[in-house]
Amino acid sequence: MLYSSRGDPEAPHLLLSLTILAIWKVGSGQVHYSVLEEAKHGTFVSRIAQDLGLELTELVPRLFQLDSKGRGDLLEVNLQNGILFVNSRIDREELCGRSAECSIHLEVIVDRPLQVFHVDVEVRDINDNPPLFPATQKNLFIAESRPIDSRFPLEGASDADTGENAQLTYRLSPNEYFSLDVPTSNQQVKPLGLVLQKPLDREETPELPLLLTATDGGKPELTGTVQLFVTVLDVNDNAPVFDRTLYTVKLPENVSIGTLVINPNASDLDEGLNGDIIYSFSSDVSPDIKSKFHMDPVSGAITVIGHMDFEESRAHKIPVEAVDKGFPPLAGHCTVLVEVVDVNDNAPQLTIKTLSVPVKENAQLGTVIALLSVTDLDADTNGQVTCSLTPHVPFKLVSTFKNYYSLVLDSALDRESVSAYELVVTARDGGSPSLWATTSVSVEVADVNDNAPAFAQPEYTVFVKENNPPGYHIFTVSARDADAQENALVSYSLVERRVGERELSSYVSVHAESGKVYALQPLDHEELELLQFQVSARDAGVPPLGSNVTLQVFVLDENDNAPALLESRRSGTGGGAVSELVLRSVGAGEVVGKVRAVDADSGYNAWLSYELQPEAVNTRIPFRVGLYTGEISTTRALEETDAPRQRLLVLVKDHGEPALTATATVLVSLVESGQAPKASSRGSVGATGPEVTLVDVNVYLIIAICAVSSLLVLTLLLYIVLRCSALPTEGECAPGKPTLVCSSAVGSWSYSQQRRQRCALARVHRRPTSWPSARAFLLVLDL
The missing domain is CATH 2.60.40.60 (Cadherins)
Structure with a gap:
């Protein structure tokens, strides 16, 4: 694939000239692709939907999202065909600098159900950056007395590309005095330099122009040049020499202003002005170095004058020179490498990627509520983050991928106990002291119909006077449903049954919304002493739930019957x-x-x-x-x-x-x-006289009393046998609550246990023995 020096493809069609590599890495949970930088808009990358196993028709309904982690809209997905394509210009050097590896991390998030896919798109370098020297021209002052093989360091070129595209070779314009010394290993230890091959003669050659060319290893190769002007000086033949060519210093990023970095030392064998040394940064030092460091020209001490930030730059290379005061002045060079040591000065950052609320109270354990991501700009231990959740909540955090956590349901929910949760997620790094950040997640619990309406008590006893007007309000039943909205909307109805020969609904009715119970007709104590029935309460949930309450309506007597x-x-x-x-x-x-x-x-x-x-x-x-x-x-x-x-x-x-x-x-x-x-037979006085009449009457009375007493005893025995043999239902004949008691000066009677037994008999459609009948029976005894 051929490119010009500006990076434009020579082939007529860019799509045919670009080699796009798509690799599916099985088992790692990630999808990897690659694309060349500077690819045109619309360049095909991959069929990402097919590779992720997603149907094209699902992309829009499942809310397909592509998050490029702050990389803008460099890549985009066509939701119609599921193709990942280049959306805007990709500059690898802008994205990753000189890093050997450069990739765009994408997150593909789909909903219903929630799924997260991680996609890495490697940006492959093309040779679109030529080598650049710090300056287009450099002046060298070299004394004529310098011996053969003297070496003069030069600042090499830099190439923003990587790999072979950044492998530089140098060549020097042909001349008889200098050759080019190109280092083969660590350039920081031994930089590029000129080597004197022939003694200089200022009178013969006072100035010597040279052209230094740097060529990269790309195809096509790109070049950069710098013009070297060598001025031959006279006499001062000893240049300052540093005791080391490379000084290495480590500084924490929170170092205070004015801190001494290092004091490089140079010596000059000359005497007088030729031996006096002035220290300074090299002329081609970057402005960033000048904003952060200061070098004392007399002592050579380097101090900190600006803010150091490990996240901005992890190392600073400072070129230093020592120049004597001779004429012409001679210079010695060294390099100070300042390595910035990370301190824990960045708190973690928490981001809620997705949040699925409200959560139904019958949701299954393990349901994903939210997806959170956490980042920390620090390095090593200072950047290792762990997340925790508010204690004693029915949720937990599950680490899914790198710095991603899923908030999942850990135990059953009950909206009637807790209707909403305010969760606090805390992210804490491993620094010392550690830094942390928190974020709040509000989780609302949605109601399901899991509570039936409940009455305050299972049974109510109501007293109503007889001869009430039609539509008379007897009682109001009320049931409470712990659910919400329509699940708590209660309606009331009668549990239909027969009362004697008639339906219950002919006696009473209940209002469906208010629960008010009305008597539809006047009640007659002499006909019906107790009306027992049930009212049902049902909610509006799906499916509906209900419960019943029993009403015992005692019809109280009014004086509506004359003797x-x-x-x-x-x-x-x-x-x-x-x-x-x-x-x-x-x-x-x-x-x-x-x-x-x-x-x-x-x-x-x-x-x-x-x-x-x-x-x-x-x-x-x-x-x-x-x-x-x-x-x-x-x-x-x-x-x-x-x-x-x-x-x-x-x-x-x-x-x-x-x-x-x-x-x-x-x-x-x-x-x-x-x-x-x-x-x-009437018991009148007989013909034999008053005495005989009285005796006859007494005999008749005794016979009548004995007969009636025997009949009464037999009736009581039969009644006891029937009551003991009958199976009780619905608690009949069981000890009940005492109710209305009426008393007078000559005795008392009540709706006691005997009345309860009569009420129980009334439930099987037998009227209890009325008071008039009992009194008639007593009158028979009197006769």
């Missing part, structure tokens, strides 16, 4: 009138009759009291009624003057608010003992 009179076997007139035959011989305090009434209500509302109507109360009536028993008894012995027929009005009243009443009429007929009828 009802029971017909007596001795009632003969109908319409609530009771006829009683009473012997005039009955003494004071004897029970002669009884008013029997029941109330369909419960508690105080069913507690009855009996009293005579006020207009019937006077001193001439020898009867009174028991306040709570309804028994009619005599207040005194009956007299002949008492009317044979007595009409009593008994007021039966419950204890409700307001109280409801009923009126019973009792017709009392006073008879003589001889006029009493015989004993009959």
Whole structure:
């Protein structure tokens, strides 16, 4: 491949003349390519998508990124065909200087899933830089007295290229006085120089022009020249000589201003002015050296006057000369090599390359959250960086490639416990003392539907008065869902079941959003004492989750039933009138009759009291009624003057608010003992006299009491056997919470364990024995 001295290709087509080498390095995790510097825009490098195993159709959807690590846009990828091509001018010397190796490190990052590929593109050198001398002209002053084989050092040329393109050869224009001494090893120890082959004669040849040419090893080769003007001086024949030709000094980069670097020493065998030496930097020293160092012209001490930076330059080569004051002056030369020693003055730098947030709380362990890169400009141990993460978090850092770390999920997440994490990544180098840098990573945890709505308690007991209006608000259920957004949006519904012959939804309804429970119709305590049902709460997640709560609605009694009179076997007139035959011989305090009434209500509302109507109360009536028993008894012995027929009005009243009443009429007929009828099924007085009648009545009463008692005992035994043999369901008949208790002056009753058992029977659609039925049973015992 041929190039002109300016680096332009001689071949007609640059693409055909460039040799592009692509190498896939198996097993290393990297892809290597190479390209010649100065390649034109659009020059093909490689089919990078194919080499990385990526489909062309995936490049755009997977957010294909090419990061050139601060190298600009030298290389680019065509997302349509996956070809890596040269995008702008690549100058190897600008990129890497005189480094033997030069490459552009690329990072290829694709998402979904996250993948990182590392690509090295080697930039191959072409011979586009000719050798350059420090100056185009150099003046040499050489005394005529210098002996044969005297050597005069010259500053060699430099070539910005590398390899063979920087291998220089020198040639000197033909002359009879000087030959060129080219070193073959370390140029720092023995630089390029002129060797005197023939004694000089100032009178014969006062000046001698020479041309020094440097040629590199490239193809085509490039050359550089410097014009040498040799001025022949007279007499002063001893030049200053340094004790060493190369001085090596090591300085830390944070050395203070004014620090002594070295004091090179030169000596001159002459005396007087010819032996006085003046030290200085060589005339062709770079401005950078002059800005960092100063040399005392008398003592030759070199001190630091500028900032030293290892990251900017790791070594400084200082050409020094010692010139005597003779006429003509003679000079000696040496080189001071200052090696800059790195100190830990650069903290690590952390960069977040990619960040995938939020993270679902059910994400699998090992999920990559972020990709971080870390760099440190220092060298060796000072540039070795380790990264750590905030402790006690469900994440960890995993080293992936060189100075790359992946932030991955290390343990399970729970958004309800922690909804977001503020992570702090710390990068610390190995210097002493070490330097560090931190960066914050915010990781938000996204919710998934993993919590069902929860009620505060599994069961609620609600008391509602009967005869409520339709649409009456009974209770409000509320369930809390620990999730967020729609996963926490709770709706309520009834768990449908049958209550007796009807559906539950005909009794109650629940508002889907508020959870308010409404009674759709008036409730009747006498029909339904307990309404037990469940309300379901479900969230809006996918799939939805739910839970149930049980409501026990006790229907409280209101005084909506007036006392009802029971017909007596001795009632003969109908319409609530009771006829009683009473012997005039009955003494004071004897029970002669009884008013029997029941109330369909419960508690105080069913507690009855009996009293005579006020207009019937006077001193001439020898009867009174028991306040709570309804028994009619005599207040005194009956007299002949008492009317044979007595009409009593008994007021039966419950204890409700307001109280409801009923009126019973009792017709009392006073008879003589001889006029009493015989004993009959009604229990009237017999023909044999009062004594026989009383005996017959007592016999009947005893037989009735024994029969009823036996029936009661048999019923209780049968009830106990049935209850013990039945399997309890839903906690029925189990000890429950005590509820409403009603009490009065004559006794108490409650919704206790027996009431619980009746409620349990109600669940299998059996109504409990009502209070009116129980009272009727007691009245049978009285009869």
